[in-house]
Amino acid sequence: MINPKSFYNLLTSANVEFFSGVPDSLLKDFCAYITDNAPKQNHIIAANEGNAIALAAGHHMATGKIPMVYMQNSGIGNAVNPLLSLADKQVYSIPMLLMIGWRGEPGLKDEPQHVMQGEVTLDLLKAMKIPYVVLSNVETEVESQVKEALTNAKANNAPYALVIKKGTFDKYSIKDKIKTSYELSREAAIQQIVEQLNGDEIIVSTTGKTSRELFEIRAALGQAHHSDFLTVGSMGHASQIALGIALSKPNKKVICIDGDGALLMQMGGLAIIGTMAPSNFIHIVINNGAHESVGGQPTVGFEIDIPALAKANNYKMATAVSNATELKNALKNIETGNCPALIEIKTKVGSRDDLGRPTIKPVDNKVNFMENLQK
Numbered sequence: 001m002i003n004p005k006s007f008y009n010l011l012t013s014a015n016v017e018f019f020s021g022v023p024d025s026l027l028k029d030f031c032a033y034i035t036d037n038a039p040k041q042n043h044i045i046a047a048n049e050g051n052a053i054a055l056a057a058g059h060h061m062a063t064g065k066i067p068m069v070y071m072q073n074s075g076i077g078n079a080v081n082p083l084l085s086l087a088d089k090q091v092y093s094i095p096m097l098l099m100i101g102w103r104g105e106p107g108l109k110d111e112p113q114h115v116m117q118g119e120v121t122l123d124l125l126k127a128m129k130i131p132y133v134v135l136s137n138v139e140t141e142v143e144s145q146v147k148e149a150l151t152n153a154k155a156n157n158a159p160y161a162l163v164i165k166k167g168t169f170d171k172y173s174i175k176d177k178i179k180t181s182y183e184l185s186r187e188a189a190i191q192q193i194v195e196q197l198n199g200d201e202i203i204v205s206t207t208g209k210t211s212r213e214l215f216e217i218r219a220a221l222g223q224a225h226h227s228d229f230l231t232v233g234s235m236g237h238a239s240q241i242a243l244g245i246a247l248s249k250p251n252k253k254v255i256c257i258d259g260d261g262a263l264l265m266q267m268g269g270l271a272i273i274g275t276m277a278p279s280n281f282i283h284i285v286i287n288n289g290a291h292e293s294v295g296g297q298p299t300v301g302f303e304i305d306i307p308a309l310a311k312a313n314n315y316k317m318a319t320a321v322s323n324a325t326e327l328k329n330a331l332k333n334i335e336t337g338n339c340p341a342l343i344e345i346k347t348k349v350g351s352r353d354d355l356g357r358p359t360i361k362p363v364d365n366k367v368n369f370m371e372n373l374q375k
Helices: 004-013 028-037 049-063 073-087 112-127 139-156 186-195 209-220 238-248 260-265 269-276 306-312 324-332 362-374
Strands: 019-021 043-045 068-072 096-101 132-134 159-164 202-205 228-230 254-259 281-287 317-321 341-346
Touching: 004 028, 004 139, 019 049, 028 043, 049 068, 049 073, 049 096, 068 073, 073 096, 073 112, 096 139, 112 159, 132 139, 139 159, 186 209, 186 254, 186 281, 186 324, 202 209, 202 238, 209 228, 209 254, 228 362, 238 254, 238 269, 238 281, 254 260, 260 281, 269 306, 281 306, 306 317, 306 341, 317 324, 324 341
Parallel strands: 019 043, 019 068, 068 096, 096 159, 132 159, 202 228, 202 254, 254 281, 281 341, 317 341
Antiparallel strands: none
């Protein structure tokens, strides 16, 4: 395995000093090391992968140096536009290193949302004419691979990708952890939401641990899962899935349970929700200030005023809560006349060690969900 410190030192000694991207579980140990050790202005956890490409381009044009952008392979989709219309040799010809976590690598067991992404990862890079190497997990081989990558990027003034397999990096735990005094955990907040439902509401939950916890809460309460759409992939898009349902089913109360990282990734969705103004839409944002599902790197969730953003985007009601009593009252006070409404729930970081995953396949979740919607 590669020691994160050694890899970081290898890059910085080659004058790669700027890092940006969206955290990934396969890269979490290296990303954690960057978070703890890179100067703040040289490491930006971006809202989405396309933003990270743009940040890297700006850094290169300002300094002439080669930056690094990291992402899970599911983030390639967000990065395609700036990679092809900004960094490509036929446009602005901007060199950079891409570090891509290979979730769903063929031959390895992984979650359903990662399987197809893993199958086509290398093909996508080939289609974009981005040269790549699958990084070795032997440190003596890594130095020559990185040297070749940088030589290629410089010679062609274009991106070069390092594809990272599962288990490539040694363990490293982030030291600069988010510290809060908030009462609620994410799971406790979701449980309180579920317990206050009438039973005929629709829930669309965001990717990561939020959907996993919702599934287990339903199971623990002996409730069916057909009222919940678990957005196991497509980070940032749960609110627009929920909006599409709310507009088509105006007599159904639709609740989107979102996260701070997901909201930041596709923040433009707020404007569309506010403009369409569905009177049956409740947007709940659970904000723990971290990309918890992929290593705990911080978001800027606690640095911005999410209810103010919602109000500026024409939500009729928006508020922030940080304990069980406030949450209970906020949910009680939402009426048809003040929707779309947003509740930001500020929570602490953390989840159960024995947290499982949904035991139904995504396609079965969809079929059951659609049948319930048609009733």
